[in-house]
Amino acid sequence: MRLWRHLTWPAWRDQPGRVLLAIVAVMLGVALAFGVHLLNGAALTEFARAARGVNGQPDLVLRAPSGPLTDADLAELLNRPEVAAANPVVEAMAVWPGQTGRDGRVLPIRLIGLDPMALLAAANNGRPMAAELTPQVDGGLMGLLGANLVHLNAAARNHLPPDATTLTLRLVQPGSTEPRDIELQVGGRIAAGSAPLGVLDIADAQALFGRLGALDRIDVQLMPGVDAATWAKSLPARWKAAPPADEGERLSDLTRAYRVNLGLLALMALFTGSFLVYAVLSLATAQRLPQWALVGVLGVSAGMRWRLILVEGLVIGAIGTALGLALGVGLAAGALKLLGSDLGLHGASGSSTDLLLGQPLLLPALAYAVLGLAAALLAALAPAVTVRRIAPALVLKGLGLPAGRTLPAWVGLGLLALGAALAWLPPVWDGTPVAAYLSMLCLLTGGLALVPALVRGLGAALARLPAGALLLLARERSRDQATEARRSLAGVLVALALAVAMTVMIGSFRESLSRWLDDALPADLYARSALRGADGMPAPLPPALIDKLARLPEIARTAPQRTARLRLAPGADAVALTARDVDAGGLPLLDRWTGPAAAGAVAVWVNEAARDRDRLVPGRVFQAELIDSGRVVKLQVQGIWRDYSRQSTALWVALPDYRRISGDPSTTEMALWLAPGSSLDAARAAIKRLAGDDIETAAAGELRTLSLQLFDRSFAITLWLQAVALAVGLFGVIASQSAQALARKREFGLLRHLGLSRRALMRLLLLEASLTGGAGALAGLALGLGLSVVLVYVVNPQSFHWSMELSLPVGRLAALVGLAFAAAVGASLLAGRRALAADAVRAVREDS
Known part of the structure; x- marks a missing residue:
């Protein structure tokens, strides 16, 4: 030491x-x-x-695979000896007229009905089920028993005047399309949730929500020693029990691809x-x-x-x-x-x-x-x-x-071939493209191994130019010191390749998203109810309002749409179903079924996530359950469509087919085309006169702008990480060129002693730096384009189930390559100028 x-x-x-x-x-x-x-x-x-x-903190959350639970289910559950406590829950989504959220729209608020007696029993047993939902009032849990009393969290109280004792909310009851206003007394405070939330007594909630005898879920605590997983398997088929941690795991699954990709980029x-x-x-x-x-x-x-x-x-x-x-x-x-x-x-x-x-x-x-x-x-x-x-x-x-050791060129070629082969392997660990990342690593190392061969090739190309002393020296050095060029350019080559790859991937994604928005948003204006059902889905629009919208002079044409949900298997999670008047040829289709139609099957189109996760390939016939009606229908996949709005399974069906198989004539959204000469502001004002705050509108241009803003925000940290990596690589090439120039100080002294001027030596350095910098820039560009192909055609489809077309932003790529080349040449010239500052005779004396 x-x-x-x-x-x-x-x-x-x-x-x-x-x-x-x-x-x-x-x-x-x-x-x-x-x-x-x-x-x-x-x-x-x-x-x-x-x-x-x-x-809360239950052992299991009990739900019905289809439809709501009932009070009879609660009574039967409580009679089971393994159950220590059970808390029934009913939920609804309401809106708060006169209050707006951060997006400027009417404020939604989630309402939860709980049984205070069940919470009190669980607390007395030392196992509180929902401590965060316990209102902070003098009556404790019993304070929930007040008639039409709602307890609000901090996010809701921020919209409530300090002296307010009542508030009026608006919701849609099941089976109705007309909204209803309910007046509630303001109670205590609750600590749960970051979005507006209110808690009521379950009896009041069932009456106010129009759901007497119906329950959304039951939070269950088991007796000590009872294994939750084993007990859940013993339940009848009409019940489905799962740990509450599944909600957190669902978000973890949803965001895993983004988090893994961001972490690897860091x-x-x-x-x-x-x-x-x-x-x-x-x-x-x-x-x-x-x-x-x-x-x-x-x-x-x-x-x-x-x-x-x-x-x-x-x-x-x-x-x-x-x-x-x-x-x-x-x-x-x-x-x-x-x-x-x-x-x-x-x-x-x-x-x-x-x-x-x-x-x-x-x-x-x-x-x-x-x-x-x-x-x-x-x-x-x-x-x-x-x-x-x-x-x-x-x-x-x-x-x-x-002299440095040089890897044979076949090693670099082998690594490139291995990288290309790995890119074809499927993802592992719930869609993580491990093989694709290994492919990128092999491509990078293979490209680094081929840099000496590339430098020698460019040096050999110099032999065709008119011979000269400086050119001869530059050519011979490129042949003898090709390995040193690889070392000096390693950092900038890797950084440039990654920067090129990310630039091409982000540019391709944004261009594909822009074209997709043009196809997905054909109308001028879109309208939907501001109200939500208990499941959070948009409430149906009143039929009278739909007729009035179609007769507005500012509107030339309307197209109804129904957003619903279905299950692909009994007890499976719900997936999105969109029913609209769609010409299949107008969809952003990636693949279509050209075979015969299955007898009795309804045509549907699915997104890429459905193809990858649920194996819903074109032509497949399967059965699914419509959640709203409970009907089981036979469906056939007619095509795969590109869907940048979600990473989960989603299906499209023609609106007449949906209404026929579901018996549901309701509409949840409307696409509106403006009449010639009408403005968006005029159309919105007319719609507001008809429906007030109960309807939300969004223009296609606004949705497009918002989508691209969200895209840019999502990739802002990616661009920043890319810039940091490129800056680190450029610093690396500057330091490397400085090291090489200082190591050649005696060589420069000898050349000056033999008659070369400083200007001639600077020209020699310019030739050498241009040769090595050009090799690094070309190799970085080629490697970056290869990596971008893996990102665009492998990583993104495997991670996010989003395919896209490759788009090359030529201007940005030229700027990146020019920056890397200029950094290599400039660093070499600055370092050489410093090394040439020494006196020639002194340098030769040090060499003797």
């Missing part, structure tokens, strides 16, 4: 900027990766907290940062080469020299990792305060400190610390091997670094 301190500390003291650059590279990589991990965990922690507040910054550490250590090795040779002559073994360089990399990695972990926590906390903890949840209620500390930190911190140290050690490995391989006597004579 004393020897390492004597050899390393002077270099660190004289060149603190380069050492700081290496530490910052590790720090940024660890901070970004750890911060993204904490943000992902905070989002899931907040959702789980909200789910526990609403669902790790790319650490990956490119390791090349910067390599460049800095290479520079330090070049500067201290005479010292390493001297200590070698004095008896320090090659193995000891190798270990000393690794220790230097370990120290850099340890400092950078420690700072990166602290910075990662700070970045996550700042992002929580600025953007919120949600991945589309909007409006987290917990503080950033609570959300960060509410998840395990020790093991993730240790994992990312190991990654940071491993990246630094791997970066130090090549300089360590170089120092180990030097011949001390030759180095003291000024013969410089030993």
Whole structure:
């Protein structure tokens, strides 16, 4: 350690900027990766907290596979000896007239009816089922018994005047399309939920909601010693029981693809940062080469020299990792305060400190610390091997670094072939494209292995140009030092390839989304009820209102639509079903069924998620249950359509077919085309005169703009991570070129002694830098395009079930490639100018 301190500390003291650059590279990589991990965990922690507040702490949640439960189900459940307590729950969605949310629309509020006696019994047994829903009033749980008394959470009370004692809400009762106003007395406070929420006594809720005798679910607590999973399997088929944690797992499944892709992209910054550490250590090795040779002559073994360089990399990695972990926590906390903890949840209620500390930190911190140290050690490995391989006597004579070892070109070609083969493998772990990411890694390493061959090929192309001394020197160096070109360009090549790949993927996605919105939003204006059913689905529009909309002079044409749900198997989760007057040829179809139609089957079109997850391929005939009517229908898949609005299964059916098989004539949405000369403002004003706040409208242009804004917001962090990785790579090539120029100081002195002027040597450096920088830029562009193909055609379809067409943003790609080329050439020229500042005679004297 004393020897390492004597050899390393002077270099660190004289060149603190380069050492700081290496530490910052590790720090940024660890901070970004750890911060993204904490943000992902905070989002899931907040959702789980909200789910526990609403669902309470039962062992199981009991529902009916189809339709509601009844009071008779509750009585039968309570007679089972395994049941310790059961809390019936009924829910509804209402709107708050006169109050608007952040989107400017009428404020929705969720209403929950609970049995206070069941909650009190569970609390007395020491196992509270819904402590967060207990109102803070003098009567405690019994305070729920007041007639038409509603207890509100903080999100709802923010819209309530301080002295208000009553509030009026509007909802639609089952079987009706006309809204009804209900007046409630304001009670105590509840702590659950980040969206507006109200809690009532279940008897009042059933009467107000028009659902006497009906229950949405029953929260069940079992006797001690009863296994929940075993007991759930013993239930009759008309009941379905599942742990309440399934809600949190559902969000985890929904967002896993986004979180995994974001986390891996953050790790790319650490990956490119390791090349910067390599460049800095290479520079330090070049500067201290005479010292390493001297200590070698004095008896320090090659193995000891190798270990000393690794220790230097370990120290850099340890400092950078420690700072990166602290910075990662700070970045996550700042992002929580600025953007919120949600991945589309909007409006987290917990503080950033609570959300960060509410998840395990020790093991993730240790994992990312190991990654940071491993990246630094791997970066130090090549300089360590170089120092180990030097011949001390030759180095003291000024013969410089030993020749680098070059991998055969077939190794690079083999890695490229392996990467192409891995891209064809299916995803694992619930749709995670592990093989695709391994494919990208093989493509990157294969491209790096082929850089020497590319440099030699470009050097050979120079032979066709008119011969000259400078051209001959540049060509010979490109042949002899091709391996050094690979090392110096490794960081910028990886960063450029990733930047090109992400630029092409994001550009292709945005262009495909823009075209899809044109197809999915053919009308000028869209209208739907502001009211919601108990399941959160839009309430049907009153038939009288539909007729009035069609007769408005501002409206030329209308098209009704029905949003419903169905189950693909008994007891399965509900999936979306859209019924509308659709010409199948106008859908954004990816595949269609050209065979015969199945007898008695209704034609449906499914999205890519249905094809991938539920195997609903064109031509398949299957049965499904319409949830609203309970009817089982026979369906046949007629085609696959592109759906960027969701990652879950969704189906489309012609509206006349839906009404025939369901017996449901209702309409939930209307597509409206403006009459010639009419304006959107005039049409909206006319609609508001008809329906007031009970109907929501959105123009196609607004929906398009909002969708693209959400897209840009979703990929903002991606672009930022991409910029950080590219900046780290550019710093790496600057440091690498500086290392090579300093290592050639004596060579430049000899050339000047032989008669070459400084201007001629600068032209030589320009030729060499253009050769290597051009090779790096071309290789980075080619690799980036290859990676983009994997991202567009493999990663996105496997992760999100979204396919797209490849679109090349030529201007942005040219800017990226030009920036990388300019950085390589500029760094080489600046470093060479510094190396040429030494006097030629002095440089030759050092060489003698």
